[in-house]
């Protein structure tokens with residue numbers, strides 16, 4: 001399997017590493033949305049959110065919070081985004097689960113283009129019902 005994040009974890013590929021422990025690695029994104037854009041990855045390979053076990057995900061989130069604190073203190077952004085792309089349609093390009101943390105500034109000219117939708121008639125209840133019917137499979 002060819003995975004750039006596994007290569008970084010195994011030190012077969014270079015990266016500017018911010019933090020690591022036995023479960024998690026955090027490093028700078030080589031193509032940042034803004035300078036200081038950090039990726040947090042599990043050291044074990046999981047392709048996406050649905051594959052990663054809950055305890056490994058907790059380690060990712062805790063590390064994300066910690067490195068975000070350090071990012072805010074050191075670079076003093078006006079805000080930050082925390083997100084994860086899952087699936088090709090969502091923009092995932094490396095299929096090793098990861099969280100993005102990117103600093104944001106009031107005048108950074110970064111815009112996520114959204115076309116917000118409106119539910120009609122009973123669409124909202126119908127969609128909620130479809131999702132709720134599957135919840136028991138994920139509890």
Ligand SMILES: [Zn+2]
Nearest residue numbers: 003006045096
């Ligand atoms: Zn990997």
